[in-house]
Amino acid sequence: MTISTPTGALRVSAAEREPIVDRLQQAFAEGRLDKEELDLRLHLAMTARTRADLDAVLADLSPVPAAHRAPAPVGEPTxxxxxxxxxxxxxxxxxxxxxxxxxxxxxxxxxxxxxxxxxxxxxxxxxxxxxxxxxxxxxxxxxxxxxxxxxxxxxxxxxxxxxxxxxxxxxxx
Structure with a gap:
């Protein structure tokens, strides 16, 4: 019997935290967050255990526009x-x-x-x-x-x- 775990309950890795930290820094640069809130949210992102915890850190911030997303790397550089x-x-x-x-x-x-x-x-x-x-x-x-x-x-x-x-x-x- 296979037990299905909800996506929000899955544990997060350091690699999953990095884009969240980058988005928080971008929101701070855009003026959406003040320094105290940035510090609090960075702490929450770095101590988050599950994807639901990470999602809560960005809940009230708009998603990054497609033009600002980093393209996925394609193989080794020439x-x-x-x-x-x-x-x-x-x-x-x-x-x-x-x-x-x-x-x-x-x-x-x-x-x-x-x-x-x-x-x-x-x-x-x-x-x-x-x-x-x-x-x-x-x-x-x-x-x-x-x-x-x-x-x-x-x-x-x-x-x-x-x-x-x-x-x-x-x-x-």
């Missing part, structure tokens, strides 16, 4: 895609946000893999720019470290691995 992804990180280190921005406008439609890396590089450079402006130039010291971080990101892109910069505002999706 050599050209890996080189383009690495180039986005290298251009970010050398041209700040301009290189990744130009790549976003010209190369992002080629593959989801390339787009993810371009968006990561662009978001990282925009975060550094905002940090520098907000701190009246003192944040410019962080640019000394960016060469190392961008180099690591470029190497990981070359081997076909996804990379997310730490402490980065996700301004572009």
């Amino acid at each position: 050599a050209e895609q890996r080189v383009l992804a690495a180039l986005a990180h290298v251009l970010g280190a050398t041209t700040l946000f301009l290189g990744p921005l130009v790549m976003l406008c010209t190369r992002a439609r080629r593959s989801p893999y390339v787009r993810r890396h371009i968006v990561e590089a662009l978001n990282f450079q925009l975060t550094l720019l905002l940090l520098t402006v907000v701190t009246f130039g003192i944040g410019g010291i962080a640019y000394a470290v960016t060469w190392i971080v961008c180099g690591v990101a470029a190497l990981l892109a070359l081997v076909g691995t996804a990379f997310r910069y730490p402490f980065t505002l996700r301004l572009v999706h």
